[in-house]
Amino acid sequence: xxxxxxxxxxxxxxxxxxxxxxxxxxxxxxxxxxxxxxxxxxxxxxxxxxxxxxxxxxxxxxxxxxxxxxxxxxxxxxxxxxxxxxxxxxxxxxxxxxxxxxxxxxxxxxxxxxxxxxxxxxxxxxxxxxxxxxxxxxxxxxxxxxxxxxxxxxxxxxxxxxxxxxxxxxxxxxxxxxxxxxxxxxxxxxxxxxxxxxxxxxxxxxxxxxxxxxxxxxxxxxxxxxxxxxxxxxxxxxxxxxxxxxxxxxxxxxxxxxxxxxxxxxxxxxxxxxxxxxxxxxxxxxxxxxxxxxxxxxxxxxxxxxxxxxxxxxxxxxxxxxxxxxxxxxxxxxxxxxxxxxxxxxxxxxxxxxxxxxxxxxxxxxxxxxxxxxxxxxxxxxxxxxxxxxxxxxxxxxxxxxxxxxxxxxxxxxxxxxxxxxxxxxxxxxxxxxxxxxxxxxxxxxxxxxxxxxxxxxxxxxxxxxxxxxxxxxxxxxxxxxxxxxxxxxxxxxxxxxxxxxxxxxxxxxxxxxxxxxxxxxxxxxxxxxxxxxxxxxxxxxxx
Ligand SMILES: CC(C)(COP(=O)([O-])OP(=O)([O-])OC[C@H]1O[C@@H](n2cnc3c(N)ncnc32)[C@H](O)[C@@H]1OP(=O)([O-])[O-])[C@@H](O)C(=O)NCCC(=O)NCCSC(=O)C[C@@](C)(O)CC(=O)[O-]
Numbered sequence: 452x453x454x455x456x457x458x459x460x461x462x463x464x465x466x467x468x469x470x471x472x473x474x475x476x477x478x479x480x481x482x483x484x485x486x487x488x489x490x491x492x493x494x495x496x497x498x499x500x501x502x503x504x505x506x507x508x509x510x511x512x513x514x515x516x517x518x519x520x521x522x523x524x525x526x527x528x529x530x531x532x533x534x535x536x537x538x539x540x541x542x543x544x545x546x547x548x549x550x551x552x553x554x555x556x557x558x559x560x561x562x563x564x565x566x567x568x569x570x571x572x573x574x575x576x577x578x579x580x581x582x583x584x585x586x587x588x589x590x591x592x593x594x595x596x597x598x599x600x601x602x603x604x605x606x607x608x609x610x611x612x613x614x615x616x617x618x619x620x621x622x623x624x625x626x627x628x629x630x631x632x633x634x635x636x637x638x639x640x641x642x643x644x645x646x647x648x649x650x651x652x653x654x655x656x657x658x659x660x661x662x663x664x665x666x667x668x669x670x671x672x673x674x675x676x677x678x679x680x681x682x683x684x685x686x687x688x689x690x691x692x693x694x695x696x697x698x699x700x701x702x703x704x705x706x707x708x709x710x711x712x713x714x715x716x717x718x719x720x721x722x723x724x725x726x727x728x729x730x731x732x733x734x735x736x737x738x739x740x741x742x743x744x745x746x747x748x749x750x751x752x753x754x755x756x757x758x759x760x761x762x763x764x765x766x767x768x769x770x771x772x773x774x775x776x777x778x779x780x781x782x783x784x785x786x787x788x789x790x791x792x793x794x795x796x797x798x799x800x801x802x803x804x805x806x807x808x809x810x811x812x813x814x815x816x817x818x819x820x821x822x823x824x825x826x827x828x829x830x831x832x833x834x835x836x837x838x839x840x841x842x843x844x845x846x847x848x849x850x851x852x853x854x855x856x857x858x859x860x861x862x863x864x865x866x867x868x869x870x871x872x873x874x875x876x877x878x879x880x881x882x883x884x885x886x887x888x889x890x891x892x893x894x895x896x897x898x899x900x901x902x903x904x905x906x907x908x909x910x911x912x913x914x915x916x917x918x919x920x921x922x923x924x925x926x927x928x929x930x931x932x933x934x935x936x937x938x939x940x941x942x943x944x945x946x947x948x949x950x951x952x953x954x955x956x957x958x959x960x961x962x963x964x965x966x967x968x969x970x971x972x973x974x975x976x977x978x979x980x981x982x983x984x985x986x987x988x989x990x991x992x993x994x995x
Contacts, residue, residue, distance in 0.1 A: 459683065459719055461712060461726055462496040462634070462665065462691045463489050465740070466517075467539055468709055469697035471501065471508050473744060479516045485740050487522050489694060492732035494712070498558060498691075499523065501539035502548045508701065514538075518552035527553045537598050541572055546586050550593055557590055559583035560600040560636075561625070563617040566609025567602055567638065570702040576617070580624050587628040599625030599633045600667065604650060606641035608703045615650055619657040622664070632665055634691055637678065638703045640671025644681035651685040665689035668710045670696060675710025676718055690715060694733065695741035696749045711749030713737045720832065723796040723968070730832040789816045792823060797834040799827050806842025811850035812889060817863045824870045836874065837967065838897060839881035845906065846890025864889055868896045881967050882906050882953075883960060885941070900947075901955040901970055903963045907941035 466486050470477055482500070489497050505512035517523060518538070527536060537556040538549045549557050561579040562568035568576045587597045601621040603613050622633045635650070647666075655661060666682040666689070668675045679690050696711030716728050734751060741748030786792060791802040801823055803810035812820075827833045840846060849860055871878055871893075880894040882902035888911045894900055902908075947953040955970050957963035 458688065459724060459726055460496060460689045461494065461715060461728065462498065462535075462689060463494045463694060463712055464498045464667070464691045464709060465489065465693040465695065465697055465712070467498040467501050467511070468691075468700070469693035469695065469740075471510050472699045472701040473510055473697070475744070477510065477744065479513045479520065481740075481743060482513070482517050483520045483522050485694070485736070486517075486526070488732075488736040488739065490526060492736055493726075493728040494733075495533050495727065496535040496537075498537050498539060499554075501541075502545035503539070503541050515548060515552070518549070518554065524553065527555070535596075537596075540586055542582050543585055543589055546590055546595075550595065554595070556596040556598065557586065558598040558600060558634075559586050559625070559630070560602060561621050562602040562607070562638075563613050563621045564603045564607035564610050566607045567703060570609065571602070571700070576621070580621070583625065584628045587630065591629045597628075597630050599628075599630035600636050601625065601633060602636040602638045602700075603703075604635045604637055604642070605646050606639045608639050608705060615653045618650065619654055619659070622654060622659050623657075626659070626663060632663055632689065633659075634665040634667040634689075636667040637669055638700055639706045640669035640674065642668060642678045643674055644677055647678050647681045648685055651682060651687065661686040662688065665691060667691040669699065669706050669708065670710045671705065671707040676714050679710060679715055680718065694749075695737040695744075695746060697740065697744065697746055711737065711751065713749040713751035717751045720796040721834070723798065725794075725796055731830065787819050789813070790819050790823065794833075797832055798837060799833050799835070800837045800839065803838075803840035803846060806840075806844070808850055809844035809847025809885075809887075810840040810842065810890070811844075811847040812860075812864070812893075813850045814860055814863060816850075817860070817867050821863075821867050821870050824867075824874055828870070828874045828876060833876055835877045835879060837879045837881050838871075838893070840883050843884045844890065845880070845882040845884050845886040845902075846893055847885070848888030848890050848911070864892075868892065871896045879967070879970070881963060882908075883963060885909070887911060895952070899970070900953045901957065901963065901966055902944045902947070902953055903957050903960060904944060907943050908947065909941040 466482055466489070470482065486497055486499060500514040500517050501508065501511050502514050503511065518527070526534070535556055536554070537558045538554045539558045539560065540546045540549055541560070546557055559582075560571075561583050562571060562576060565576055568574060568579050572579055572582070574582070583599065590597050601618055604618050606612055618635070622635070625633045651661070651664070654664065664687055666679055666687050668678045668682075668690075675696075682690070691709065692712040692715045693709035694712045696708045696714070698709040699706045712728075713730065713734050716726050716730050716733055719726050720730060730751075737749050737751075789803070789805055791804050793800045793802070801820070803816070805811070805816070824836065827836055849864065851860055877899070878897040880897035880900045882894055882900060884903065884906050886894045886906070886908045888909070891908045891910050894908060944953055944956040948956060955966045957966045
């Protein structure tokens with residue numbers, strides 16, 4: 452059995468499936484721009500068009516102009532393994548046209564059912580298989596990759612329910628003829644999660660490997676995303692989708708658009724599963740094309756138009772916990788010497804990286820942190836910001852060079868605290884080690900805290916001035932006898948947990964990462980740590 456990875460690959464079919472059944476003429480320029488924007492949003496598999504009978508699909512009659520456009524030619528010429536730009540072809544004639552434009556991948560398509568096969572390609576299922584085999588043979592001989600579709604996996608619009616054995620037969624034929632992957636087309640959108648599970652299990656038992664399958668769900672009954680989720684849970688990792696939820700086959704009456712790419716990306720990112728796609732740019736593109744074609748667009752783009760990006764309102768904790776798995780934190784983002792930052796899904800992790808000085812905050816570090824928070828505070832695709840450090844300290848306080856007084860640094864620090872406090876995201880301090888003075892206040896400015904066992908927090912002040920004063924403001928605690936004792940001594944995690952100031956205590960650094968992920972996923976979150984933000988309280992300087 453193939454080893455399953457959490458990552459998914461999304462194949463954007465908007466420029467072909469999304470547009471093919473739209474009646475009003477769409478200019479070649481708009482089609483090219485759509486492809487360009489999708490590529491710009493991070494999509495790395497885009498079905499460009501189809502080379503089919505222009506009488507049958509008039510909307511794509513300009514396929515050759517699309518392929519000959521300089522923008523598309525440049526994309527096709529790019530020698531990049533991570534970029535797949537298939538073109539749908541029904542026969543070797545279509546393949547020849549595709550090859551003449553430098554296309555490196557084609558998609559062949561057959562139906563599992565006779566009624567749709569006749570309507571779609573004017574031939575039987577068997578004739579469709581033979582045509583596809585001729586295309587695949589010639590393509591592979593010419594060094595062109597071939598992807599395959601099986602349509603009507605659940606229901607045929609003319610014949611009714613589909614026999615799973617026909618789907619199995621077609622999938623096997625496509626793989627045998629050399630398709631590297633078979634996309635299962637729920638052409639009519641009749642699928643439900645139960646049907647999805649049952650068919651995938653059936654195909655698996657029939658000898659088809661899950662990593663050779665993709666899901667292609669239409670959203671006729673609003674089941675698109677839930678079918679994708681179900682297929683994901685069954686082990687499928689490749690999904691076709693269309694920006695703006697456009698689409699449908701002109702030969703499948705009643706069928707609606709493909710599941711929208713924005714909704715899939717939104718769902719996967721909320722589950723901590725990276726797609727490599729920039730959701731904000733994708734939403735813009737989905738809105739742009741839907742508006743141009745006077746279509747309603749995807750649910751995600753409709754809701755994200757009016758977003759008040761209070762991170763936690765965008766989260767779907769149930770999905771996150773259903774799909775819980777250990778995350779990787781890939782690709783260090785442009786980073787400075789002092790601060791590293793990483794992104795996975797909708798989470799940003801900021802790591803203070805000056806372990807030799809206990810991550811004490813220099814003027815430069817404070818300004819870098821302010822920039823970093825400002826950038827992510829305004830990004831609607833980020834839900835949580837996690838602040839942590841390397842070494843024995845989370846943060847040992849302020850690093851004040853002799854020649855500078857504390858005053859300028861304190862002003863900067865206040866600005867940082869204000870920026871964090873006013874962040875619309877959920878900010879979690881993940882205390883990898885001790886926090887002292889300004890470092891302790893930094894932890895308390897965050898919405899939530901988790902810490903490693905053995906770490907302590909020490910404000911280093913005995914009077915409600917400066918850092919203790921800030922802490923009481925940010926946490927909403929009053930200066931009373933039970934909390935005033937926090938100021939003068941190192942306090943351990945257990946004590947802070949009793950006071951409701953820390954959500955979780957981890958047994959070690961590895962456990963801290965696991966607890967962080969579970970905590971961020973909304974698992975076992977105590978309401979006690981959802982402290983009120985200080986923006987409701989006035990932030991005053993409490994002394995210098
Ligand atoms: C399959 C054929 C070509 C058979 O076509 P045919 O009707 O059997 O007759 P033909 O082979 O003699 O060709 C008919 C006309 O098409 C021309 N022709 C023939 N081939 C080409 C070509 N490659 N490029 C451009 N033109 C072509 C050919 O020259 C002739 O022109 P005419 O003499 O009428 O002026 C035709 O029925 C056809 O093009 N059907 C369109 C199929 C289609 O695009 N369907 C939608 C895509 S499939 C889909 O949506 C499902 C999927 C993949 O998304 C997954 C899912 O959701 O399930």
